Amino acid sequence: MQKVRPALLRGFDQEYLPHEQLQFNALIGLVRANFERYGFLPIETPSAERKEILTSKGGVEKEIYALARLAAGEDEDEASTKGALRFDLTVPLARYVAMRERELAFPFRRYQIQRVWRGETPQASKGRFREFYQCDIDIINRERLSILAEAEIPSVIHSVFGEMAIGAFRIRINNRKVLKALLQKFEVPQANSAAVLRVLDKVDREPAARILEDLRREGVPRAAALHQLMTTRRSTGETLDALKGLGLDPGAVEELAQVAAAIRKFGVPEAAFGIDLAVVRGLDYYTGTIYETTLESYPELGSICSGGRYDDLASYFTDTRLPGVGISIGLTRLFSKLKEAGLLREPARTPAEALVVTMDGRYLERYLDMARALRGAGINTEVYLEQAKLKNQLAYADRKGFRVALIAGEDEFARNMVQVKNLLSKTARDHPLEEVVAAVKETLYGA
RNA sequence: GUGACCGUAGCUCAAGGGUAGAGUCCCGGAUUGUGAUUCCGGUUGUUGUGGGUUCGAGUCCCAUCGGUCACCCCA
Structure with missing residues (x-):
């Protein structure tokens, strides 16, 4: 095509x-x-305003864009004949x-x-x-x-x-x-x-x-x-x-x-x-x-x-x-x-701070619960929704500039834990699931 | 609107009239669950478009379109 x-x-x-x-x-x-x-x-x-409003100051008409419909016909309406940006x-x-x-x-x-x-x-x-x-x-x-x-x-x-x-x-x-x-x-x-x-x-x-x-x-x-x-x-x-x-x-x-x-x-x-x-x-x-x-x-x-x-x-x-x-x-x-001129601060690459990695589809609800808890605590959180290797999910997190990744699979859930990984320092620690909000807050904002 | 210069891969650029390339980026992989680097592999193109000259054009000529810069004016 x-x-x-x-x-x-x-x-x-x-x-x-x-x-x-x-x-x-x-x-x-x-x-x-x-x-x-x-x-x-x-x-x-x-x-858009009426043309006569925009030109009232006796202005520079060649600088003004007039409105026109691409397929203008006999039924040309008022807005597209009388208007300009x-x-x-x-x-x-x-x-x-x-x-x-x-x-x-x-x-x-x-x-x-x-x-x-x-x-x-x-x-x-x-x-x-x-x-x-x-x-x-x-x-x-x-x-x-x-x-x-x-x-x-x-x-x-x-x-x-x-x-x-x-x-x-x-x-x-x-x-x-x-x-x-x-x-x-x-x-x-x-x-x-x-x-x-x-x-x-x-x-x-x-x-x-x-x-x-x-x-x-x-x-x-x-x-x-x-x-x-x-x-x-x-x-x-x-x-x-x-x-x-x-x-x-x-x-x-x-x-x-x-x-x-x-x-x-x-x-x-x-x-x-x-x-x-x-x-x-x-x-x-x-x-x-x-x-x-x-x-x-x-x-x-x-x-x-x-x-x-x-x-x-x-x-x-x-x-x-x-x-x-x-x-x-x-x-x-x-x-x-x-x-x-390089006068702007390096921007955040994502409005979210935490990424919930979805390692195992069987635990989807737990991942979503975790994300909801974090959002409820005011922490912007994204859940990785596609099926992908852990490695690729972390690469995504890195590229987008997340500061924290939450990683949990069979091992962690068996122990009722979640790995909270600081993506900047590249360090990780396991925390009890119910303490995930506190753990992420500590990672993001310090003790 | 007027004048000057420039059009090659997504980006930065190379190729003396003789088969279009490099770096980067991107994608996949390096034995089953950890993002830098490294290694291996892969996609990259009507050389802006249309004509002309030539056995042969990315390269020379013409046209056209697009872009950049200067002027005018402005934010």
């Missing part, structure tokens, strides 16, 4: 072996636990909040961990895929939003990456209003400001000569001075002083200063965050504080978490003014990069 070649679609290629999936799930669990620790509430939204979690959130405004408690703090899809050219080396997970938190309020919300976000980030134990990281903050004032100060032509911001965004990735050339092409008269200001690393206080010294809009600088001060109050250590004027963020809906987070030892990984403040989340859907602040962790990219 002609076989269909088992293969994946380019960009839709992030599937893992079971032990990697366990590792990935652990990462999601860690993120979720930290989000909930700060009181964020979970929501999920459908994978979400490309982020922020637009669905805006739609969600606009729809359910009366049912939600504000300030609304939600987290959402789901897949999104983008029709861009994938590049695995850059952790860039067509299907990937985002982990978002947002705080949204009606009419106004405390500056404390902007300061709390880095605190959550700090908790998440602190617990991940992936080395020193730096939460870099900036403020859109400050950037705007800077552009004015440096006499950037209004029409070119978006292009200039894109250039400035690359300031720490590209050589100075190229940046300067690009800036001049965009009509920036004092390109060198601007470049120098962006690239000089200063303490938070020094940066604020430098900005004040330039005579920028004091309101903008003051806002940045207040956020920085509040971040400190949230207990985020000075070493873990700082003002970085080169943080720009391409997305134009940010209006205040913006964030990017990078690993100190692996800056080439790029930002592993980014976001910012926006003045009106759902202006396309409702007249209610809904200011908010949020960030997104690109978990698929982060996972692939951490794996590549």
